[in-house]
Every structure is written in structure tokens, then in C-alpha cells.
Amino acid sequence: MKVNLRGGDLPLGLLLLGFALAAMWNSSELEFGTFTRMGPGFIPMVLAAALSVLALAILIKGLIGQAEPVSYAFKPLAIILAGLAFVAVALDHLGLVICIPVLVVVASMAQGRLAWKPVLALAAFLTVFCYVLFILALGLPIPAFPG
């Protein structure tokens, strides 16, 4: 997908400006302090202010300059992040033996076509491998089974 937003200057500037404003708003509630005895809000406020200036500079550059359009691959990104989101939600409840195969199958869809046989074989192999290595051998405290 190709999007022309001035080579990313506009979304980048807006994103950074958003971060900066949120940080300024949040740290304005903290004590600023003085040079000698800085409060907890001193450094975040100064950094956020600096970031807002840089973000504005990037925005202005984007508005006056010309740049190549940027092409994005949101589909593989979304599929992979969805696979990870499943693990984040489910790991504590369903354990590794469910999460690993689901992640492998979901993530494999990011290539476009899904060759079931090798993917299922990989899922099975990784599940057994991780269970043996991380749970049995290293004894990491990761939930292994549902429940």
C-alpha cells in the first residue's frame, strides 16, 4: 500500500508532537523544582518541550518540502501483531502448549499463502522443543498447560 504523506514527515511529526504534548501535560502535574533541587517533573518537562520543538520542525519540513511516497505492508504487520496479542492474552490461561502452535499458525499466514503441512510440523516441533528446553530443562516459570 502506497501512501503519500510527504515521506512520512507528517505522520512522524504528528506522532512525536502527540507524545510530547501528552508528556508535558502529565509532567505538569509533577513538581518542577529548581536547578539546585530538581523535582520529579523537571527532566520529563524539559525533554518533552524539546521533543515538541523537534516534532514541529519535522512537520514544517514536511509541509514545505517534497518527498517520495512511502509504501507500507500493514497486512503482515497486523497478522504478526495479532498472533502476539493472542499470546499476551492467553499465555497465563492456556499455557505454552496452546499458545505456541496458535502463534506459529497465525504468524505463518503473514506470508500470504499457507502451506499447512510444514507449518503444522513446525508448530509441533517448536512446542515440544520449547516445552523440553524451557520447562523441563531450564525450569522457567512459564505456564505450560491450560488451567
Next chain:
Amino acid sequence: MDSLSGLFYGLSVAMQPGNLLYCFLGALIGTLIGVLPGLGPAATMAMLLPITFYLDPVAAIIMLTGIYYGAQYGGSTTAILINMPGENSSVIACLDGYQMAKQGRAGAALAVAALGSLFAGICATFVIALFAPPLSSMVLSFGPTEYVSLMLLGLTALIVLAQGSILRALAMIVLGLLLSTIGTDLATGESRLTFGISELYDGIEFVPIAMGLFALTEIVKNLEFPEARSLVTQKIDRLWPTREDFRRGFPASVRGTALGSVLGLLPGGGSILSCFASYALEKRLSRTPEQFGKGAVEGLAGPESANNAGAQTSMIPLLTLGIPSNVVMALVAGAMMIQGITPGPQILTQHPDMFWGVVASMLIGNAMLVVINLPLIQLWVKLLKIPYGLFYPAILVFACIGVYSVANSTSDLYMLIVFGLLGYLLSKWRCEATPLMLAFVLGPMIEENFRRAMQMSRGDATVFVTHPISAVLLAISAALLAMAVLPSIRSRRDEAFKEG
């Protein structure tokens, strides 16, 4: 302890069976991930970081450093055989190494790369042994003022060395510093920039950021541009360079080692910058520059030596100043802190077994790597036939386990997702993740020392220029920044990055 007896002591530590085993494991894993494109040393080490907690501290650091320089060996194999860098720092090996392979001299190219790396590895080990001890005793006298200036110098060097827009590099550094302030303020105990999210009270963990910005972003970019891999040659028969290769390659290797040893010290430097600079240097010095890109031995031997030397000497800032100069070193610092060891000048006196053991293990590791890489080359060639489609789901699985294990909580997995998304967008918008990451690591140190320095000077900011060492460091920073901004030098900087 002087350097020589230190090295002997270190050898006795590194030769202990357990340490020898982890040195070998590190070299093996390093070669493996070096050969496989799409998985770098930073992501690998981030995955292994939680596991190092269960190891002996010396063994853990020996293994992690082995992965870093091991990846320099493995990366060139892929570059030479399939014209694709297995590792970012072997981009350069694609140029002349692949051409040599196409001319039927793949074996010679592999041997030149491996022997050049070995030579550089041995020299760089001695550089560390010679220069780190005096440097760390000097740094012990640094106060908070000097530390702040030193870290500012480091961040400035990052801006200058970053590719592309200086404005963007600066923005990434400030963003990294800002992210590092999230969590509980150490001085007052108040929570900052948490927006009421309880998962943020302890700040953001290093591992999910590194994994998100580097590993996830890399995977999505690889899926976006699937590359056909074709092996140039199936059989590699002659693994020994000719006399002519030696005559031309050796001086290049010496120059590459010297250049890499120096550039490895710079923040953001390490192996990648070293090999680019070495290629540019060899091309300039050569009487036959037109041969470069067509299989010139110098263009392979120099950069391959430089990247290995740079990988190793980038340990010096960490061991002497406690400042990681690149993302990989930041992970080594993380591993030390997991073990309760603060990186910095006191390592040499408080943990001499770690300091000398790790340094000496580099000698052993480099020797092991030549054996792992040359006679076993056919094994690594087979690995290259594994399709990427079966490879990246495995990275994701290990990434999840690694990130979860940092604090045994799924909240770090959500962080991984957030930073994966952010990392992808930033890379699309031509922002580099390295300045962000290093600023994030240095942030708490800068803030703590800055606040302490200001408290000691009673709010007088001029201490930074009235303390002589601090003033010199700041002057160097200012000069660097001026150099980066001045148009004439800027265009040469861009040219240097384009070289090759």
C-alpha cells in the same frame, strides 16, 4: 595486574570447562544467527538474556560476547555464497566476496574472510588488554559532572554517525530519553508519565523495546520484500587462498584491524561503521580501484577484519566507562546487571575474573570460530536452504518466551506489540532505532548524574565548562555537531555511507 599477567590469569579462567563450553556455545550460536539472514545478534541476545540469569556470571558474559563476534564470522559466509548479508555488518562482504565466489573462488573468499577476522580478533583482544586497565583507573576519578559530559559526547557521536537526517536522529534521541523517564522517580519515589497505567510504574523493560524495535521490525520488512535466495555454488573445494591473495589481503587486514579497533570505541560505531570505513579506505589506497566490486581481495579482507575488531573493542567503553556504545553492548550491560554487577571502571578491581576471563575468552573463541566456520562450511550451507517462512515463526516463539521471562508477566508482551508497531512505522519514516535505544539506556544514568552535579554545584550550570575534563568533552561534542551540520562535511558523510 599488568596486561600480560592479566591475560594469563584470564586464560586460566576461560579454560575452565564450564566457561569453555559457554564460549563454544556462544561462538556456535553466533555463527548460526550470523549465517541466517533476518536474525541479528541484538535480537538473539535479547531472547537469551532471561536465561543468562541461570548461568554463572562469567560464563554468561563470555557466551554473549561470543555471539557478537561469532555473528561477524557467520555473516560473511552468507554474504559470499548468496550475495545477501547474513548480518548487517557483512553488507560489504557481498560486494567483492560474492564476486570472488562467482569467479569460482568461493573457498578462497571464505578463507580470506575467516582468517582476516581471526587476525583482527586476536589483535583486538590485545588492544582491550592493553588499554582498558589504564582507562578504567582514569575514569574512576570522574565525578557526576564529567559523566554527564561524557554521555552527552556519546549521544552527539550517535547523531553524527546516524545515517540520514540529523533532525530525525536528534528526535529519536530525545524520544529515547523521554521514554527512559517513565516510571518511578528514584529521587522522590513519585511516578512519572505513567498515565495511571500500573504496568508502567516500574518503567519500561529494555528487552521488549529492543525486541520490538529490532526483531519484529526486521521480520515484517523481510516479509514485505521476499528475496529469492540462490546459492552461487554447491561445492566448495579449495579452502585456501593463493599466495597472491595473501600478499594483497594481509596489509588490508592490518589496516582494517587498526581502523576497526578505533571505530569500535565510538558510540553507535562497533562493527557496522568499521567495515564501511575500511572499504572506503581500501578503495582509496588501492592502485587498482576499478577492481573493487569485481572481486578485489582487499575489499573483502579489510572490512571483514574491521568488523570483527570493532565488535570486540566496543567492549572497552562498557568495561571502562560503564557506557554501552551500541545496542549489543547495552544487552551485555543488561546481562551484567541481572547478575548484580554494575558495568563500569570498578569491574576490573572488583570482578577481575570476569574482566580478564571475558577478554581471554575472545582469543579462544576466535580460534574456535575458524574451526567452526571453515571445515564445517557445508553444514552452514545446508542451513541456508531452510526457507524464511519456517524460520520467522520460530523467532517469534522464542521472542515471546524471552520477553515473558524478563519479569514473568504478560504485560511485557503488550509492550513488545506496541514497540513492534512503533519500530515498523519509524523505520518506514526513515528514523533509526539505534539512537532511540541507546538514549533509552543512557537516560537514567544521565539524569541521575545531572541532578547530582547540579545539586553539588548549587544550581550553577557553569560547572560543566569550568571542570577541565568536562569542558574538553563538551568541546569535542560541539566540534562533532558542527561537523555534522556544516554542508561540505555533510555531503562527504552521506557519501561515505553510500560508498559500496
